[in-house]
Amino acid sequence: MEEIACFKNIQKSYDKPILSVDELHLMSGECLIIKGKNGSGKSTLLKIMAGVMSADMGEIYYQNSVFPAKKRHLLTADSIYLASKAYLFNCNVERNIIYPLRLKKSKKNQDNIEKALHWANLTHLRDKHPNNLSSGEIQRVAIVRAKIINPRIWLLDEPTENLDQDIKQKFYQLLNQLLEKGHSIVIATHAEEIAHNVISKTLQLTHQKLST
Numbered sequence: 001m002e003e004i005a006c007f008k009n010i011q012k013s014y015d016k017p018i019l020s021v022d023e024l025h026l027m028s029g030e031c032l033i034i035k036g037k038n039g040s041g042k043s044t045l046l047k048i049m050a051g052v053m054s055a056d057m058g059e060i061y062y063q064n065s066v067f068p069a070k071k072r073h074l075l076t077a078d079s080i081y082l083a084s085k086a087y088l089f090n091c092n093v094e095r096n097i098i099y100p101l102r103l104k105k106s107k108k109n110q111d112n113i114e115k116a117l118h119w120a121n122l123t124h125l126r127d128k129h130p131n132n133l134s135s136g137e138i139q140r141v142a143i144v145r146a147k148i149i150n151p152r153i154w155l156l157d158e159p160t161e162n163l164d165q166d167i168k169q170k171f172y173q174l175l176n177q178l179l180e181k182g183h184s185i186v187i188a189t190h191a192e193e194i195a196h197n198v199i200s201k202t203l204q205l206t207h208q209k210l211s212t
Contacts, residue, residue: 036205050081086142
């Protein structure tokens with residue numbers, strides 16, 4: 001497998017140290033599942049990797065470049081971070097799904113959008129505002145939005161928490177398809193079933209450190 005990115009010496013503290021990760025390698029076609037107790041730093045690590053939070057220290061190696069693990073780093077454009085409580089924009093479902101394409105100035109393909117809505121069983125909700133959606137429906141919109149922009153690196157925080165079993169199975173199929181195409185996936189979760197449905201390697205985050 002080819003290495004996509006490497007994170008080195010990632011340090012983060014709040015009132016006390018929460019992360020001290022010596023090295024974390026992201027490989028093409030590999031899914032890493034990060035487990036740990038609540039408050040162990042799993043979500044913080046994903047946010048740092050995604051560039052939505054700065055580390056106190058640390059470097060990222062990507063595309064023959066080395067840069068600090070700070071907000072909006074170079075990896076941000078090629079990754080997607082899905083929070084456990086997904087954030088949607090103040091517009092209907094279809095516009096939420098299209099929005100990242102506009103940001104990337106990508107051409108809108110209506111056929112792909114229709115297929116994505118159908119895949120997640122969202123077609124009948126396309127004109128609904130997020131305020132009128134359930135937590136599970138919101139999570140499905142966030143997944144479809146990520147699927148549309150097709151990032152190289154997926155950083156997922158408890159992605160199946162609010163999904164029903166049918167959508168979970170579709171989601172597992174999607175993740176395995178992404179791995180076959182060489183994407184890299186990192187999942188922070190307590191859900192044991194993900195490891196049973198997605199080809200993956202599990203890491204444990206304990207006392208700020210990652211271990212196998």
